[in-house]
Amino acid sequence: MAFPMSDEEFDAAASEALDSIPQRLRDMIDNVVIFVEDRYQPEPGEDPDTVLLGLYEGIPLTERGNEPWAMPDRIMLYKEAILDICSTREEVVDQVTITVVHEVAHFFGIDDATLHRLGWG
Numbered sequence: 687m688a689f690p691m692s693d694e695e696f697d698a699a700a701s702e703a704l705d706s707i708p709q710r711l712r713d714m715i716d717n718v719v720i721f722v723e724d725r726y727q728p729e730p731g732e733d734p735d736t737v738l739l740g741l742y743e744g745i746p747l748t749e750r751g752n753e754p755w756a757m758p759d760r761i762m763l764y765k766e767a768i769l770d771i772c773s774t775r776e777e778v779v780d781q782v783t784i785t786v787v788h789e790v791a792h793f794f795g796i797d798d799a800t801l802h803r804l805g806w807g
Contacts, residue, residue: 688769689778696722696765699779703786711794718744718759718793720786724766739767740785748795761789 691699700720704712726738744759763785772778788806801807 688766689772689774691765691769691775691778693722693765695775696763696769696778696782699782700763700786702779703783704790706783707787707790711790714747715790715793717756718761718790720761720763722763722765724764726762726764726767737767738762739764739771739781740789742789742792744793746795747793759793761786761793763789 700722704720707715726736726741728734728736741762741764742759743762745756750756763782768778768781768785772781784806788801791801791806798807
């Protein structure tokens, strides 16, 4: 059963997760917006049962040039998917932290294989 958590509590967990990232790295995060949605909606042609806890959409820092047209990068957190796998507030906070660090790492150009190897998968 999913752990119940208000939007405000979840947003606070996401804010705490961002605050856990070292300041020198946070200072490098620019033109990134974080959103919370209930669930990931699979794209056409994608497995309709795909479940994601988070998603980074944008141009990783390692691939950026001087794109004057660049829209803000987006990090999505999928609240209901995270709550579905947690049974305590502490588990939610831990999972939100893992998810935020994982998606922010994509902003820095770190791939999934490396993140899984480092324990942030």
